[in-house]
Amino acid sequence: MLASLALARGFFPRRPWSFVFAFVLAGTLADIDLLSLLFGPSAYLSGRNTWTHSILGILAITAFSALVGRSLGTRSGPPQKAGPTNATFPAIFAAACFAATVHFLMDLATSSGITVLWPFAAARFAWDVLPATDPWILSLLIAGLLLPEVFRLVSSEIGVKDKSPRGRNGALIALALVCLYTGARVVLHGDAAAQLDAHSYHGETPRRIAALPDSLSLFTWHGIVESTSEICTVDAPAGNAARFDPETAVCVHKPEPSPALTAAQQTDAAQRFLAAAQFPKASVAAREGGSEVVIRDMRDTATNDALHALAVRILLDADGQVTSERIVWARNVHLR
Numbered sequence: 001m002l003a004s005l006a007l008a009r010g011f012f013p014r015r016p017w018s019f020v021f022a023f024v025l026a027g028t029l030a031d032i033d034l035l036s037l038l039f040g041p042s043a044y045l046s047g048r049n050t051w052t053h054s055i056l057g058i059l060a061i062t063a064f065s066a067l068v069g070r071s072l073g074t075r076s077g078p079p080q081k082a083g084p085t086n087a088t089f090p091a092i093f094a095a096a097c098f099a100a101t102v103h104f105l106m107d108l109a110t111s112s113g114i115t116v117l118w119p120f121a122a123a124r125f126a127w128d129v130l131p132a133t134d135p136w137i138l139s140l141l142i143a144g145l146l147l148p149e150v151f152r153l154v155s156s157e158i159g160v161k162d163k164s165p166r167g168r169n170g171a172l173i174a175l176a177l178v179c180l181y182t183g184a185r186v187v188l189h190g191d192a193a194a195q196l197d198a199h200s201y202h203g204e205t206p207r208r209i210a211a212l213p214d215s216l217s218l219f220t221w222h223g224i225v226e227s228t229s230e231i232c233t234v235d236a237p238a239g240n241a242a243r244f245d246p247e248t249a250v251c252v253h254k255p256e257p258s259p260a261l262t263a264a265q266q267t268d269a270a271q272r273f274l275a276a277a278q279f280p281k282a283s284v285a286a287r288e289g290g291s292e293v294v295i296r297d298m299r300d301t302a303t304n305d306a307l308h309a310l311a312v313r314i315l316l317d318a319d320g321q322v323t324s325e326r327i328v329w330a331r332n333v334h335l336r
Helices: 002-011 017-039 041-047 055-075 089-108 135-157 168-197 259-265 268-276 298-303
Strands: 208-213 220-226 230-237 250-253 280-287 290-297 310-317 322-329
Touching: 002 017, 002 089, 002 135, 002 168, 017 041, 017 055, 017 089, 041 268, 041 310, 041 322, 055 089, 135 168, 168 208, 168 220, 168 230, 208 298, 220 298, 230 298, 259 268, 259 280, 259 290, 259 310, 259 322, 268 290, 268 310, 268 322, 280 298, 290 298
Parallel strands: none
Antiparallel strands: 208 220, 220 230, 230 250, 280 290, 290 310, 310 322
16 A cells, blocks of 8 residues: 555646545555455465456456546546546546556565466466565655655745645655665575575485565575475575575475375365465375375475465375365464
8 A cells, every 4th residue: 555655646646536546446455355364274375366466356456446536536526626637537547557567566576476367377476576575665665655744844834835746756766765675686686596596405406496585684585495305495695605505404305205195186275275385395194094294385484474374284094085175374283
């Protein structure tokens, strides 16, 4: 919402309130999928960053927001003479599309992953440049929105009149700083990824790597390295290759192929989870009367996301038949 407010204040400072409302609505409505959190882990897996964070979702959100804005503008009567009169549906639709696209790109830049091609493909895409919640971006946007109000109050007290649109300069400066900050993260991400890919781990070369952003430090990146037999997590200090030590990596072995693992991976719950997970790691253990298989995403381990991390838990009987398959919160399973 802060980004949408800053964009509205910076680029559309004199538009009628109905226009601004439609713009902010289009820039925030995609996060309605957070409500899936209230319905349990299975609903959260299906709902979060899926249909509202896709190309089709952008179009639907844009159309809905534009219709709402146009309807509110019509009910409020003709625009005031002091403001612009260009609040036609095409203008509102174009602005709403801009806001929804910015939201889409910001979420794509995180490490959470969004289903760009939903419902045609369940694969998630992530640029891994920004954390899911970035306090530095939030601080810049809040400052850009609030500081001009403080300066305006001071100016009014001393009788200085400001003819520029209210808060426009502050919003534009904040947005420019956010762009520079994001660009710096892109450069540092590339450096961290290169460090991860340039080393071997326990004598094995990487097959896949990912450098995930830290929520506070621009120079600390949480790496995941998958080799033939292991998946490793290790922090990579961007901008200082001499400090990177691959020996500090924490590695876990991939499980050996087994009938229990094969049966578990073929379940509907596992297929749904594997479509969303980018570095899945399975654990297999014997239990009374059968076996248990738990599959996690190592991205959650690397970023220490214990709150919303998901896993799939499959129970099998002594004959290898699946007796239970569930999407669960990773914090509620203990098999590592």
